[in-house]
Amino acid sequence: MKLEPGFKAELVAAEPMVSTPVAMTFDNRWRMWVVEMNGYMPDTLGTGEDAPSGKIVILEDKNNDGIADERKVFIDSLRLPRALCLIEDGLLVAEPPYLWYYKINGDKPGKRTLVDAHYTEDGNVEHHPNGLLRALDNWIYNAKSSKRYRKYGDNWVIEKTHFRGQWGISQDNYGRLYYNDNSTNLLGDYFSPGLGLTNSDQNNVAGFIERIVPDNRVYPIRPTPGVNRGYVTGTLDDSLRLINFTAACGPLIYRGDLFGPAYLQNAFVAEPSANLIKRDVLNGQGNVMKGIEAYKGREFLASTDERFRPVNLYDGPDGALYVLDMYRGIIQHKTYLTDYLKKQINKRELTQPLSCGRIYKIVPTGKGTFNRILATNGIQLAEQLGDPTGWIRDKAQQTIIDNKLTDAIPYLHAALKTTDNNLKVIHALWTLEGLHVLKTDEVIAAINNPDWDIRTQGLSVIPSVITKTNYKQYVAALQQLLLKNDDQAAPYIAFVCNAIYKFDKIAANKLLKDVAKTYPSNVFVADAVISNLQDREVAFQKELAAVVPDSTLAINKRLKKVIANRAEKLRNHDPLQLKKEFPKGAAIFASTCQTCHGADGNGIRSLAPPFNKSEWINGDKKKLISIVLYGLTGPVQVDGHLYKAPEITADMPGIGNNTEFADEDIAQILSYLRRSWQNNGDKVLAKEVAEVRAKNKGREKAFTVDELNKL
Template sequence: MNLACSLSYQETEVSLDDYKLESGFQLDLIAAEPLLVAPVTMSFDDTGRIWVVEMPSYMSNLEGKGEEKLTGKIKILQDLDDDGSMDHAKVFLDSLYLPRALAHVYGGLLYAEPPYLYFVDIENDSPTNRVIVDSLYAAEGNPEHQPNGLMMNVDNWIYNTKSNFRYRRIDDVWKKEPTTFRGQWGISNDNFGRLYYNDNSTQLIGDYVLPNRFIRNENLIPKYGVHKRLTNDQRVYPMQPTLVNRGYVDGVLDADSLLVNVTASCSPLVYRGATFPVNYSQNVFVCVPEANLIKRNILSFHGDSTSAKQAWEGKEFLASLDEGFRPVSLANAPDGSMYIVDMHRGIIQHRAYASPYYKKKAIASHIDTLMNYGRILRVSATNAKIHPLKTQLNQEQLLNSLNHPNGWIRDRAQQKLIQNPVPEHIPLLKSIVKDDNKPLAQLHALYVLEGTGQLSFEFLEAVATNCNPEVVVHAVVLLERFVSKEHLEKALQLFLKLQRRNDTVINLYIASTLGSWAKVGQQQLFPIIGQFLEYNSSNFILQEALLSGLSGQEEALLAYLDVDSIPEYDFFKDAVLRSLDSRRSDKKNRIYTGVSLTEDNRTKGAKLFRQICASCHGINGDGIEGLAPPLINSEYISESAERLALILLHGLNGPVTVNGERYEFNQAMPGLIGDETLTDKDIAGIISYVTNAFSDNPKGISIKKIEELRKVKSKSGGEFTEQELLELY
C-alpha cells in the first residue's frame, strides 16, 4: 500500500435531464469522473468527507480480462471550495485487488480486499497499524458472490452480506462469530436493529427479529423468523429497454422490451435521515442497476413480523434514460439526505455468467465501451435545508447527538462514546435509557452502556419495565448475560409482569429468552413455557423463538408437557423432534459447520468450483436457502454425468426437485457456455470434483462428450428445464 499524491480537479459538469425523480425531491451531482472511477460503495468519516471504494478492474471489457489487476483504490473525496460538490481526491489505499467494502469503526477503517478483512488506524489520512481481522473473509471466487456490506448495527456488532459471520472488537481483540447467512450485495438496518438485504431476483429480504435470536440452537434451522421475503412484488418500471442477461427468456421483458421483474437488485437502504417527508422515515430504497432505477418500499411492522409494499405501481422513485446509470450502493448521510453510488459502467454482468445473447446485444449496442466513469449523486427533499457535510461531532455534543433525528448522527455518536468513554457520562446515559420522551436515544444510550461494560442485572431489570416496547425487548435480550439462580426469581416475576402487557413484540422476545433461563430453573420456567405454547399454538414464529433458546432441554420439556395428548403442540413437537434428530446425527445449522471444506486443492475442478459454484451452492455443497439447492445427496450429482454437463454448459431453469424436495426459485442457474475462458477440460474437471466431493458415486466424463453436449440445445435455446433434462438422460 502507499499513499498517492492528492488530486484536485475542475468539477465535472453532468446533465441530469435524463433522470426522473419523485416530485418533492431534487437530484444533485456530488462527484464524477475523473475524480473517481467505477465506485462500488462509500462511507462518511466524522467530518463528513466521503470515502469511496473503486473497482475499475471489474468487467472493464466484455471478456472480463484484467480482473486480477491491482487497480482498486480507496479514496477520500473533499469539497474544498464549499459549493456542495467534491473537487479534491486523496488516495488512501491503492493497488488493491477488487476491494468491495469499508466502514469507519473504532476510530479507524475496516475494509475488505479478498481474501482478507483488514483494519487500519488512520493517522494524518494515512493507514497505519494494519491488522488482519479475518484471513478467510472472502475466499477466491466470483466477485458477484463474495462477502461485502460491513455495517455497524445498534447492537455494536458489524454485519455483512453473502456471509454468515459478524465481527466486533472488544478490548482491542477482534471477535468473529456465526450469524444468519444474509443476502448478496449490501445490507441495512432499521432503528430497532433488524437487518435488511436482498439478492439479484428478490428486491427485499429481511429478518423479523433482532440478529442471532433464532440461531442459538445449533441443530435448529429457523424457517419463520429470519431470511424472509418481505414482498412478493418484484416488478420494475424502467424508462427504457434494458439489456439483461436472460432477456431472451419469455416473460423477462415485456412487448416493449422493458424489464418486468428485478434481475440484479442490490444494496437496500433503510432511510433513517431527518430531511425527507415524515412518511419516508424507515422506507427502504433498493438499487436496480440493470434497469437504471431506484425503488421505494414502505415497511409495515406487525410486532412479530415485517412486510413491505412498493410505494407505487407504474413508476419508480428514481429512473433514468441514461443507460450508464448503475446505482450499486446507497448511504444515509450526515446532512440527512440519501447518497447514491453510481458505478456508471456499461457491463455489470460478470463474465462467468454472461450469456451469448447478452454478449451479442452488448456488442451491437456498444454499451461495452462505456467505462472509466463513476458518479456520486445526492437525493434531498426540495424544501430541506441541507447543511454542509462538515459536521464535526465534538465530545461535548455526543450525548445530545444520541437523540438527533438523523440516524447517521446517532450511530456515529454511539460509536464515539464507546471509543472514548467518560465516567461522568454513565449516570446521564442511564437517565436517557429510562426517558420515554427520547425514544430515538434510548437504544443508543443502552448500547453505549453495553459497549463500555456498564450494564447490570438490576439496571436492565428496571429498564425492562419501560413504556417503550422496543427498549423493553432489548433489555430482555441483554438480561441473558446475567442468567443465574441468584437472579432467577426476579427474572421470573419480570417476565410474568411483562406478559400481562399482552404486547406482541414483547411476548415474542420473552418466548425467545425463557429457554435460556430454564437452564437454571426448569421447574419454574417450564410451566410458563407451557402457557406460552397453549396461548400461541398457531404462532410458529413465537414457537421457533422458544425452540431457539431451549438448546439441550428439548427432551425434558417434551416429557413435562406430555405433548402426545395435546394436538395443539403438533408443530412444536415436530420441530423439537427434528432438532433432536439433527443433534443425534451431528447435523448442525450450516453456519456452525466451519469456514471451509476439506477439498482436493490439487485439481482444477476444485478451484473452479470455489470460483464459480460455491457462491450459490455453498462451499460444503449444502445449498443456500432461496438461492440454490443442495448438491449433497442430489441425484443431479450422483446419477448422469451427461445431464450434469448439460446443466453446467447451458443452465437450469427451475423449478427443480432434489432428493424428494421441490425447489421453486425466482431465477435460473446460468450456463457456462458463454465463458470462453472455460475449456471442455475445465467442465470435466468440475464434474469430476463435485461427483467425488458430494456423492458416493464419483464419475468422469470425456472431453469429446462435453464437446458434443455443447451442441445440444433446449427448446428455448437457453437454460434447460428439469423435464427436458429427464427426457434426455
C-alpha cells in the same frame, strides 16, 4: 433522470474526482470515504481484473457548495476492494479474501492488522461478502456472509450469524437488518440480528431471511435488452424493458428527516441493470414487517442512460439519500456472462468508458440541505442520540464508544428515563452496552417498558450483559413477562434462554417449556425455542410431550423436523475424504456453489434448492452437465418438493461460457456433488462434459425441466 415529483438529484462528485464507486461511508467531518473498484470487468473476459488498481479515497467539499472539490488517496493498489467501515482510530477494508484494519494517521494509513484471512472465499466476485454495516447492537454485519465482527480493545471477535443477502445491507431505526439477492426486491429480519443462530441442525429460523416485499416488478423508462438472461421469455416485455429485478442490490432503509414523515423507514432498492431505484413502503404488525411498492408503473428514480449503474445507497448527515453510480457498461461478472449479453455489449460498445463514476444526492425540491454539526464532547453527543436523523444518532453512539467518552455516562443513564423520545432511549441503551456500563436494573426496566420498541431492545441486549451474578434477576423478570401474555415478547424470551443456559440449565429449560406451552402454535416461538436445543432436541421432545401432547402444533412439528435433520446429517459421507478425492471440485463448490445452495447442501432460503438427495444431482449425468453448463429455468422439483419463485430465484445461471472452467473442472465439481452428503452417484468424466458441450454448441438459453426430461 426522471424522479418522483418533488425530488431532484444533485451531483456530489464525478470523474476524475471519483471512479467506479461501490461503497462509501462518512466520517465525523462529513467527508466521504469511498471504495473504488476500478478493476472490475474491464472487458467481457475480465482481462486483468485481479490487478491491484482499487483504491480507498477521501472526498471533501471544502467550500461548502455541495460538490466535492478535494480528493485524497488513502490506500491504493487494492485488488477489487468492496467495503469499508470507520471504527475507533482506524478503517476496516474488505479486500478479498482478506479483511484488514488500518490505523489512520493524518489521513494516511498506519499499521495494518489482518482481522480475517477468510473474509471471502475464492471465486465469483458477485458472491463475495460486503457491507461492513456497523449496526445498532455495536456489531458489524455483512451481506453474503454468515460472520459478524466486533472490536474489543486491540482484539477482534468473529462470531457466526445468519447468512444474509448478496450485495448491500441496511438497518432500520430498531436495528433490524435488511438485504436482498439479485432477483429479490427486499429481504430482512423480524428480530434483532444477534439472536437465533445457536442450533446448527436448524436450517431456517422463522423471522430471519424473510421476504419483506414480495413484488419484484420494475419499470424502466428505456429499453433494457442488455441483461444477462434477456433471451429468456418473460425477462423483457414487448418494448424490451426488464420486467422483474435481475440485479437488485444496495438496499437502504431511509432514516433521515429531510424527506418528510411519509418516507421515514421506507426502503429504497437499486436495480443497475434497469437503471433505476425503487421505493417500498414498509409497515409492521406485531413482530412481522411487510412492505409494498410505493407505486405501480413508475419508479422513485429512473434513467435513460444505459451506463447509469446505481449499486449502493446511503443516508447522509444532511438527511439526503446518496447514490453511488458505478457508471459502467458491463456489470455482469464473467462467471455467468452469457453469449447473449456478450453480443449486446459488443453491439453497443459498452466496454468503455472505464474511468467514470458519480455520486449523487437526492433531495426534495425547494428544500435546502445542511450538515448538522456533530458534537465533540460526550455530554452533547449523548443529547444527539435523540436527533431525528438516523445518521446523526448512529454516529453519536459510535463516537462515544470509540473515544470512550466517560463524561457521557451519567447523561446516558438519565436518557434511559426519557419518555418523549424512544429513539434516544434505544441509542442510549446500546451506547451504555458498548461502554460496558449498562446496569441490570436498567435492562429489566426496559423489558418492562410499556412501549414495545423499548422492550424489544431490552430483551435483545440480555445475552450481552448477563453474568453469573445477575442471571437470576433476568430469569425472574422473564418469568414475570411471560405471565403478561405478551406474544410479541415471547420469541425473544425463548431466544435469550440460550444465554441463561450457560449459568442455570434447569431454569433455562423450565422457561423454554413454559413459553412453548403458552404459545405452542406460534412458529416464531417454536423456532426460538428450538434454537436453544443443540444436541438436546430428543430429550426436550420427551419432556415437552407431557405438557404439549398435540403433534400437529407448530412446536412439535418443527422440533420433529430438526430432529430428522440431525439424523440425516449423521448419514452424510465424510467431507474430509471427499476433499482429498476431489480437491478442485471442493474448491469450486466453496467459491461458486455453496453461496446459494448452502455449505451443508440443503439449499438456502430465497436462493436455491438443495443438492443433498437431489434427483438432479444423483440422476442422469447428461441432464446434470447440461444444467451446469447452460443453466436451469425453474420451477424444479427436488426430493418431492416443487421449488419455484419466490421460494427460490427463478433461474440458475450456467458456467459453460466461463473459460476459467475446463471440462475437467466441471467434471470434478459434479463428481464432488454426486458423492457429497447422502448422494451416491458415480463419477462424471471430462469427456462426458465435452460430449454435452459439443452436442449443444451455440446454445445460449438455459434449460427448462421439460427440455431436460426429453434428453
